[in-house]
Structures are given as structure tokens and as C-alpha cells.
């Protein structure tokens with residue numbers, strides 16, 4: 278897409294010429310806008326939704342750092358909010374035939390991508406959207422209307438390893454795969470998709486402390502540790518708590534099973550399907566484990582990354 282000049286608006290081109298440029302993961306360059314690093318296509322999507330997206334107070338926004346389990350969160354939120362329309366035992370549940378990214382669209386990467394003008398007429402209410410946009414760059418109406426935001430992040434070491442695998446899958450065959458050492462350098466320097474990772478997390482963390490009723494802050498590892506507790510928390514926050522009857526019927530367990538890595542990754546749609554934005558659905562399901570970084574990072578890398586995380590999160594109350 279870096280080469281598809283015709284898709285870049287003059288406004289975006291103009292802005293890009295004034296932005297700092299860094300080394301990309303998938304394509305050649307990233308651009309720093311409002312403190313965060315974006316691909317050209319992503320940046321254009323961010324600008325478009327900043328300009329045009331009109332939130333409604335009932336909108337539910339799922340925000341995450343890339344590779345923190347966005348696909349999983351989308352599946353869980355969709356299943357929770359729509360469980361009266363689509364029963365979780367239903368053989369025709371949309372999650373069985375659609376990748377979660379098609380059911381909960383990204384604002385900047387799907388709805389407003391490539392100059393698209395989204396049509397919201399068929400959206401059911403409450404509308405469910407997702408984004409990786411950092412807090413500082415969120416469309417104003419989301420902040421003004423205090424839309425409910427669920428924020429998901431993940432241990433930076435697993436995030437890095439997952440991002441490295443993912444971006445290498447997306448890299449054009451004409452480019453050499455990115456080596457882990459290079460990915461590590463860029464990640465540590467903050468030059469990663471929607472990075473710096475730590476600033477992204479801190480932006481939402483601080484907001485969640487100030488406005489806990491509007492922002493639910495979640496970590497991938499915590500959900501893995503106690504899935505039932507977190508699914509209930511998510512349902513309650515979104516305004517769809519489980520009733521006693523549902524609890525007795527095992528709906529919580531059923532929803533978790535429906536959204537589990539094993540279930541989703543083995544569905545035909547996620548094994549062979551492609552997203553409308555071009556990515557293979559299978560690229561969103563790799564291992565789904567906590568601590569896979571032990572297989573890829575050297576002890577020096579681990580020490581350095583941990584040091585950065587400790588320094589960046591010092592005094593914030595955040596730990597990984």
C-alpha cells in the first residue's frame with residue numbers, strides 16, 4: 278500500500294511530509310503522528326476517522342495494542358452483547374462462520390481505510406467498534422460522549438514476539454524477513470505499529486484510573502489466568518451482566534468455549550479465509566500462549582526490555 282499513491286489523500290501526503298519517519302516492520306516506513314508510529318495506510322485511516330467519525334453515546338469501543346489478543350476480545354464482546362440474538366450453543370452463531378475482525382470492525386483499518394465512507398445503517402445498537410488508536414488521537418466525539426472503552430494490552434515481551442511473527446507474515450515477498458534483533462531494536466525504541474508500546478498503555482491506564490466507569494483496563498495474561506472472572510467483568514462493564522439463570526445454565530463457560538483459541542483457530546473460516554482488508558484469518562491465531570517469548574529472546578534482550586518497562590511504568594501502579 279505504500280506504493281498505492283492514489284489512495285493517499287493530498288491532506289495526508291501534506292501532513293506526512295512534515296512528520297518524522299522511522300523504519301517500518303511490514304513496509305519501508307512508519308510515520309510519527311501525535312507521538313505514535315503509523316504506516317501510511319493506518320495514518321490515513323486515523324486522520325479520516327478523526328475528521329469524520331461521529332460516535333454515539335451508546336457505542337462500545339474495544340481498544341488494544343496490536344497483538345495483545347484483540348481478536349479474542351472482539352469475539353468475547355460480540356458474543357456477550359449479542360447473546361440474545363445469537364444463542365451461544367447455536368450452530369449458526371456468526372462467530373462460527375466469520376472472523377471476529379469482520380464482526381467488530383476496526384475504525385481506522387476497516388471502516389475508514391483507503392478513503393472508504395462507511396455506511397452505518399445496518400449496524401445494530403449498541404454499535405461495537407474497535408481500534409488501536411492511542412488515547413491522544415481518539416476521535417473527539419468518543420471522548421466527549423464518554424463512550425465505554427475496553428482497553429486490552431499484553432506483556433511487552435509476548436507482544437513483541439507476536440508482532441514480529443505477524444508482521445513477517447504480512448511483509449511482501451520482495452523484502453527479506455525482519456530478524457528478531459531488528460524487531461527488538463525498533464520495539465525498544467518505540468518504533469512499532471501504534472508504538473511506543475509503553476506510551477500507548479500508559480495513556481489508557483491513566484484514563485482508566487480517572488474514569489473507571491468509562492474505561493475497563495484489561496491484560497491478556499489476567500484473562501488467561503481467570504477467564505470466567507474476566508468474562509463476567511467484561512459483560513458487566515458493557516452493560517450485559519449474566520443473570521443467575523444464565524450462570525446456572527453454564528452460559529459463561531459456553532461463551533468462553535465458543536471464543537477459545539482452540540475453537541476459533543480450528544474453524545474453516547479462520548483456517549482458510551481472508552479478511553476483506555486482505556490479511557489471512559489464520560495469521561491472527563498463532564499459539565495463544567503466555568510466555569512464548571522465552572523461545573525467542575536472549576537473556577540480554579529480556580533484561581533490556583524489562584528495564585525499559587520498569588522505568589516507563591515506574592510510579593504508575595502498572596506491572597507486567
Ligand code: A3P
Nearest residue numbers: 344345346347348349439537538562563564565
Ligand atoms: P501469539 O502470536 O502469541 O500466539 P491480536 O488479536 O491483537 O492480533 O493478537 C494476536 C494474539 O492473540 C496471537 O498471539 C494469537 O495467537 C492470540 N489469540 C488469538 N485468538 C485468541 C483466543 N481466542 N484466545 C487466546 N489468544 C488468542
